[in-house]
Amino acid sequence: MTAQALADYVPDRSLAAKIRRRLTRWQVAAPLSVQPRETYICFTFDDFPKSAADTGAEILDEVGAKGGYYACTGMAGTTGTMGDLFDERDLAPLTAAGHEICAHTESHIDCARTSMKDVLIDIDTNLARLREMGHTLPVTQFAWPYGETSAGLKPALTTKFEAVRGILPGVNNKGADLMQLSAYELDADEASTARAAAAIEAAARNPTWLFVFTHDVRQNGSPWGTTPDSLRRLVRLARDTGANLVTPSRAVQEILGKDPA
Ligand SMILES: [Zn+2]
Incomplete structure (x- = not known):
């Protein structure tokens, strides 16, 4: 799917779909087995636009934060509402700086409306x-396009990925679903920045695992992106709280007490 097609796609907004989403979220596929003892904050970028790879990474680098980039390979090299999307030249500089490349399907499919077989094929194509x-580094993280998934599909990803991010707001405490982690969206609405800031401040008082996600990082960018100023404000706030600003896989390793691979 091109960046423009993404802009035009709307997931099912019917009441039945809203109920299904709620049921799906309740059906935890892989509960987080421990409560984080420190706060971990992952700044992440979906699809991902070049502005996230350059401006976004610069803002993280200013404070030594490491982020996650969920790459939809079918969008690579395309241009749309979010500006230019990443291409292969963006991958090595990001990983050299300590950021992480994560999976996000090849075709930006709505996984709730696609057969499990086709979803798994699309994910394998993304990884290939x-x-x-x-x-060539291991890809252990995935994010559901549009946040859309199903109760049947989530368990199928437990053998493919260590952790999978959704888009529903919230923090991730013991019992959170590693196959549908909550995340605060940062979009063009200034209220989203305020909401994420409040969550970061609350996380400083109660150790937890918190994701922030956005798309492009530009002045006058897309409705799904944020501005450099808003991102910088949040990243510095997160730094000032003393939270660990790490990649998603690093957060998994430290929370679960695993040795880094
Ligand atoms: Zn996406």
Whole structure:
């Protein structure tokens, strides 16, 4: 799917779909087995636009934060509402700086409206394309496009990924679903920045695992992106709270007490 097609796509907004989403969220596929003892904050970028790879990474680098980039390989090299999307030249500089490349399907499919077989094929294509683009590090993280998933599909990803992010707001405490982690969206509405800031401040008082996600990082960007000023404000706030600003896989390792691979 191109960036423009993404802009035009709207997931099912019917009442039945809203109920299904709620039931799906309740059906935890892989509960987080421990309560985080410190606060971990992951700044993440979906799809992902070049502005996230350059401006976004610069803002993280200013404070030594490491982020996650969920790459939809079918969008690579395209241009749309979010500006220019990443291409293979963006991958190595990000990982060299300590950021993480994560999976996000090849075709930006709505996984709730696609057969499980086709979803798994699309994910495998995504992983194969990343390798073809020169990314040879393990890809252990995934985000559901549009946040859409199903109760049947979530368990199928437990053997593919260590952790999977959704888009529903909230923090991730013991019992959170590793196959549908909550995340605060940062979009063009200034209220989203305030909401994420409040969550970061609350997380400083109660150790937890918190994701922030956005798309492009530009002045006058897309409705799904944020401005450099808003992102910088949040990243500095997060830094000032003393939270660990790490990649998603690093957060998994530290929360679960695993040795880094
Ligand atoms: Zn996406």
